[in-house]
Amino acid sequence: MPAADHADLYYDSQVKTIGKDGNEITTVGFDRFGFNCEVPLNALRSLYLRPHYVNTAIAHKGANGASAQVAKVDEEHAYFASDGNAEYQSKSIYHPDSNSISYTTLSRFPPVTLLPPNQRKRVLVTGGAGFVGSHLVDRLMLLGHEVTVLDNFFTGSRTNVSHWVGHPNFELVRHDVVEPFMIECDQIYHLACPASPPHYQANPVKTIKTSFLGTLNMLGLAKRTKARFLLASTSEIYGDPEVHPQPETYWGNVNPNGIRACYDEGKRVAETLTYGFHRQDGVDVRIARIFNTFGPRMNPQDGRVVSNFIIQALRNEDMTVYGGGKQTRSFQYIHDLIDGLIALMNSDVVEPVNLGNSDEFEIGNFALVVRDIVADLQKKDPSEYRIVDRPMPKDDPQRRRPDTTRAKEMLGWQPRWTVEMGLGEMVRYYKAKMVEGSI
Numbered sequence: 001m002p003a004a005d006h007a008d009l010y011y012d013s014q015v016k017t018i019g020k021d022g023n024e025i026t027t028v029g030f031d032r033f034g035f036n037c038e039v040p041l042n043a044l045r046s047l048y049l050r051p052h053y054v055n056t057a058i059a060h061k062g063a064n065g066a067s068a069q070v071a072k073v074d075e076e077h078a079y080f081a082s083d084g085n086a087e088y089q090s091k092s093i094y095h096p097d098s099n100s101i102s103y104t105t106l107s108r109f110p111p112v113t114l115l116p117p118n119q120r121k122r123v124l125v126t127g128g129a130g131f132v133g134s135h136l137v138d139r140l141m142l143l144g145h146e147v148t149v150l151d152n153f154f155t156g157s158r159t160n161v162s163h164w165v166g167h168p169n170f171e172l173v174r175h176d177v178v179e180p181f182m183i184e185c186d187q188i189y190h191l192a193c194p195a196s197p198p199h200y201q202a203n204p205v206k207t208i209k210t211s212f213l214g215t216l217n218m219l220g221l222a223k224r225t226k227a228r229f230l231l232a233s234t235s236e237i238y239g240d241p242e243v244h245p246q247p248e249t250y251w252g253n254v255n256p257n258g259i260r261a262c263y264d265e266g267k268r269v270a271e272t273l274t275y276g277f278h279r280q281d282g283v284d285v286r287i288a289r290i291f292n293t294f295g296p297r298m299n300p301q302d303g304r305v306v307s308n309f310i311i312q313a314l315r316n317e318d319m320t321v322y323g324g325g326k327q328t329r330s331f332q333y334i335h336d337l338i339d340g341l342i343a344l345m346n347s348d349v350v351e352p353v354n355l356g357n358s359d360e361f362e363i364g365n366f367a368l369v370v371r372d373i374v375a376d377l378q379k380k381d382p383s384e385y386r387i388v389d390r391p392m393p394k395d396d397p398q399r400r401r402p403d404t405t406r407a408k409e410m411l412g413w414q415p416r417w418t419v420e421m422g423l424g425e426m427v428r429y430y431k432a433k434m435v436e437g438s439i
């Protein structure tokens, strides 16, 4: 596909990102608790809404063949320079005749804020090559901090952070958190754990080991280095809730030996450990209870509902609604979550805090929302898509919506993105990746 068409899949300058308050979103983040995490949205987009490679057609192999090829690649690469970000993008080249890619490293990185040493934090992000982790890493890097990513690449991917490899403020370490790890750091965002039900159920013993031993190791590190520690907990600790919406004071309704227990009980014990280290050893801790989150870089194979519906619709496959679709979920866009995580880390709030969007959907209706957005992008009639019913997975929570009063009052945080705006960006991202063949 010619580069121009390729780029158009990622960007549509006509589409404005309008937030919940009706205003256009051009930046994400805010200056709060003495920590400014605001960055232009386009700076972030240049890191995830971008082609994986530059196309080249090896048409002729005559005397001038080599230089013609180079010129063609430069011309295609220059196309992306029009948004001012191309020089920071990979110039990896796709060769259609052999269906292969020549990977190149970056010669320049996106500009990062120059922070004085007393403001620059050394931040460890476990699970930093995953979906949530990589967006957090982008934000922290653009803000000028020193970031170390720890990941075993079980569900994370190097590609999610490859644009930072080689940067002096960045380090990527392949390591499994179930083993101890030592490093000097000021803040630890502990995100490492498979998070989609099919992934965490595939190896339940490993999942609970990751939650327990991984958290134990990272809390031990926080104790030694006096780093502040943030645990990525989950709405799943509320189980199949009998209280709706769920406030942080609710203790939950969890099946301790069901198929989800490796994850929800794992995260519950991780919370217990975190407060154990806080009470016993004075470790400075934060706990974020993260509700369903979606966005670009979500592993398209991970089986969660947002990625499943979008990929199925784009491939014109059946969209699989489980168990009649009356169960509910509330979905937040990735940038809102990252705002919330950074605000919580830098606040003095030790109690657990729900981070989620309270726009609640029945899953059956959510399928219709996704279908309509995909149909609009593909310029098709919504009736061309098929929505089918499949059995309900065991112990699937029937209702879920966060009560975010605490986050609003104590962090001054509330979601800014509408679900539709976030979905629009994610659909465009998946479609472009599918066309270029990188997912």
Ligand SMILES: O=C(O)[C@H]1O[C@H](OP(=O)(O)OP(=O)(O)OC[C@H]2O[C@@H](n3ccc(=O)[nH]c3=O)[C@H](O)[C@@H]2O)[C@H](O)[C@@H](O)[C@@H]1O
Binding pocket: 194, 195, 196, 197, 234, 235, 236, 290, 291, 292, 293, 303, 304, 305, 306, 308, 309, 320, 321, 322, 323, 327, 329, 363, 392, 393, 396, 397
């Ligand atoms: O984000 C959260 O709060 C937590 O819950 C999610 O688990 P779940 O809500 O079950 O997420 P999905 O797998 O995306 O399922 C959402 C709903 O859609 C349904 N679903 C899923 C996939 C599908 O193809 N069709 C479908 O109807 C599921 O049965 C479920 O009722 C995530 O997987 C967890 O990582 C996370 O901690």
